[in-house]
Amino acid sequence: MARIFGVVSQKGGVGKTSLVQNLGAELALAGRRVLQVDLDPQSNLTVGWGIDPVEERLTVYDALENPQQTANTIIGLRDNLDLIPADLDLAAAELAYINAIDRNHKLKKALTPVADYYDIIMIDAPPSLGFFTVNSLAAASDILIPLQVHPYAYKAINQLFIIIDQVREINPDLNLFGLILTMWDQRNSLTGAIEQEARRRFEDLVFSNVIPINVRIPEATLEGLSVGEYESSSSGAKAYKALAQEMIHYGA
Amino acid sequence: MARIFGVVSQKGGVGKTSLVQNLGAELALAGRRVLQVDLDPQSNLTVGWGIDPVEERLTVYDALENPQQTANTIIGLRDNLDLIPADLDLAAAELAYINAIDRNHKLKKALTPVADYYDIIMIDAPPSLGFFTVNSLAAASDILIPLQVHPYAYKAINQLFIIIDQVREINPDLNLFGLILTMWDQRNSLTGAIEQEARRRFEDLVFSNVIPINVRIPEATLEGLSVGEYESSSSGAKAYKALAQEMIHYGA
Numbered sequence: 001m002a003r004i005f006g007v008v009s010q011k012g013g014v015g016k017t018s019l020v021q022n023l024g025a026e027l028a029l030a031g032r033r034v035l036q037v038d039l040d041p042q043s044n045l046t047v048g049w050g051i052d053p054v055e056e057r058l059t060v061y062d063a064l065e066n067p068q069q070t071a072n073t074i075i076g077l078r079d080n081l082d083l084i085p086a087d088l089d090l091a092a093a094e095l096a097y098i099n100a101i102d103r104n105h106k107l108k109k110a111l112t113p114v115a116d117y118y119d120i121i122m123i124d125a126p127p128s129l130g131f132f133t134v135n136s137l138a139a140a141s142d143i144l145i146p147l148q149v150h151p152y153a154y155k156a157i158n159q160l161f162i163i164i165d166q167v168r169e170i171n172p173d174l175n176l177f178g179l180i181l182t183m184w185d186q187r188n189s190l191t192g193a194i195e196q197e198a199r200r201r202f203e204d205l206v207f208s209n210v211i212p213i214n215v216r217i218p219e220a221t222l223e224g225l226s227v228g229e230y231e232s233s234s235s236g237a238k239a240y241k242a243l244a245q246e247m248i249h250y251g252a
Numbered sequence: 253m254a255r256i257f258g259v260v261s262q263k264g265g266v267g268k269t270s271l272v273q274n275l276g277a278e279l280a281l282a283g284r285r286v287l288q289v290d291l292d293p294q295s296n297l298t299v300g301w302g303i304d305p306v307e308e309r310l311t312v313y314d315a316l317e318n319p320q321q322t323a324n325t326i327i328g329l330r331d332n333l334d335l336i337p338a339d340l341d342l343a344a345a346e347l348a349y350i351n352a353i354d355r356n357h358k359l360k361k362a363l364t365p366v367a368d369y370y371d372i373i374m375i376d377a378p379p380s381l382g383f384f385t386v387n388s389l390a391a392a393s394d395i396l397i398p399l400q401v402h403p404y405a406y407k408a409i410n411q412l413f414i415i416i417d418q419v420r421e422i423n424p425d426l427n428l429f430g431l432i433l434t435m436w437d438q439r440n441s442l443t444g445a446i447e448q449e450a451r452r453r454f455e456d457l458v459f460s461n462v463i464p465i466n467v468r469i470p471e472a473t474l475e476g477l478s479v480g481e482y483e484s485s486s487s488g489a490k491a492y493k494a495l496a497q498e499m500i501h502y503g504a
């Protein structure tokens with residue numbers, strides 16, 4: 001049975017999509033069978049892999065609608081690495097299921113038919129605490145929180161923890177796997193201050209490896225590649241690779 | 253009658269809140285009577301001004317509920333500069349008004365009683381194209397789009413333009429005032445590529461002044477200050493001041 005990671009933060013632009021794409025790619029290179037799920041109508045993860053969300057294809061919305069279809073939505077990206085893409089139509093799901101009894105379990109049901117084919121499933125979600133993030137957390141076994149070393153992102157953690165506790169009412173075994181410091185910039189004092197505060201408060205929940213600010217990360221998305229494929233010697237690529245090893249060390 | 257600017261982008265972390273706070277502060281210093289509205293449940297604009305959203309007070313939600321209350325929600329920040337704060341309870345508004353006939357006009361109605369006291373109103377909204385962004389656009393006379401010089405943010409423009417066109421059905425005079433390049437970093441090639449593409453496509457809708465990457469911007473929020481107050485000699489502070497002058501030159 002796959003370990004399912006919900007990558008969540010309601011703060012925008014903290015590196016959720018980048019984490020799913022690049023950490024997932026490194027875990028696949030390390031031999032884990034990985035499925036990435038784009039649960040954001042913005043479809044950045046889909047775009048990041050060079051797939052045009054405008055083209056007609058089955059998407060995660062089709063899987064939510066009919067779990068029997070899930071296998072047909074899967075795109076093979078690389079060895080050991082698959083994707084369930086999204087498109088803008090996914091935005092309609094939030095209201096479509098407003099009165100559905102199983103509203104919060106749509107994704108869990110969609111993933112059940114395929115979960116056994118994978119070791120790791122990673123779910124990208126939009127910057128909000130609504131339907132998509134709740135579905136991700138309800139489907140997940142584990143949570144990964146990218147924590148940008150900025151004040152607003154740090155302050156967002158309290159509210160996120162409240163939502164996580166609420167979701168534990170329907171998913172009691174939901175485990176916080178860890179926090180990953182992102183957009184880390186040793187040149188500025190803010191990085192140090194936020195890192196120190198985060199490690200003091202969350203202790204060993206914060207991974208040792210941080211993701212530094214590195215322009216190769218957004219550049220790689222223009223090519224539809226992971227940053228490791230785009231430039232393996234870059235600080236960003238090395239960081240995700242090291243993080244993957246740390247994740248594996250802790251049981252991923 | 254105030255000119256009402258909706259500052260919008262569904263891409264997260266592109267500098268919406270920073271733009272409202274800092275550009276608004278500079279416009280107030282230049283003598284414009286400015287009201288800032290925090291229409292994001294995350295309340296980052298409120299926090300950025302050093303106001304604790306947890307404390308009991310009237311917020312923008314009270315103004316949405318009862319426009320007669322709007323004046324009572326206003327906090328005086330500085331000379332010529334006021335704020336309507338938010339708190340986390342605002343998240344409930346999206347569903348509370350799901351069947352309201354005037355669902356999209358709640359903010360417009362809330363601002364009408366106070367609009368004449370101001371020259372400029374600036375509205376911060378969350379990273380989505382839902383209720384809050386639509387309300388901002390429906391209340392606005394003008395739109396400002398912060399455009400982070402990254403691929404995902406650039407790709408988000410198409411969808412944003414579609415929503416703007418839709419809102420023009422209920423707000424026909426809605427004017428796109430301009431796009432502001434943010435997190436501009438002359439050290440990396442991506443900045444140049446995205447800037448060139450944006451200026452080619454949107455021409456003089458893109459302001460000449462850009463907002464550079466500058467750590468003083470997030471640092472200032474820790475102190476509840478605008479970046480101009482925090483460190484007026486910083487590149488960030490100078491950029492917002494120059495941008496304010498450019499806005500005034502174009503009629504703000």
Ligand SMILES: Nc1ncnc2c1ncn2[C@@H]1O[C@H](COP(=O)(O)OP(=O)(O)OP(=O)(O)O)[C@@H](O)[C@H]1O
Nearest residue numbers: 012013014015016017018127212213214218264402
């Ligand atoms: N460590 C990094 N260094 C430099 N740029 C980065 C880094 N991580 C991510 N980025 C870039 O910053 C932007 C924001 O990252 P990303 O889109 O992954 O965040 P997100 O949390 O998924 O955003 P959203 O909230 O909009 O979904 C993207 O353009 C991405 O390529």
Ligand SMILES: Nc1ncnc2c1ncn2[C@@H]1O[C@H](COP(=O)(O)OP(=O)(O)OP(=O)(O)O)[C@@H](O)[C@H]1O
Nearest residue numbers: 012150264265266267268269270379464465466470
């Ligand atoms: N030019 C800049 N240089 C460095 N940091 C910046 C700059 N502009 C904004 N920031 C910081 O980057 C983060 C994202 O900016 P901000 O919160 O203003 O974006 P946003 O679009 O409002 O995000 P959200 O989508 O979450 O509402 C914040 O921590 C902010 O302080």
Ligand SMILES: [Mg+2]
Nearest residue numbers: 016017040044
């Ligand atoms: Mg994302």
Ligand SMILES: [Mg+2]
Nearest residue numbers: 268269292296
């Ligand atoms: Mg914001």
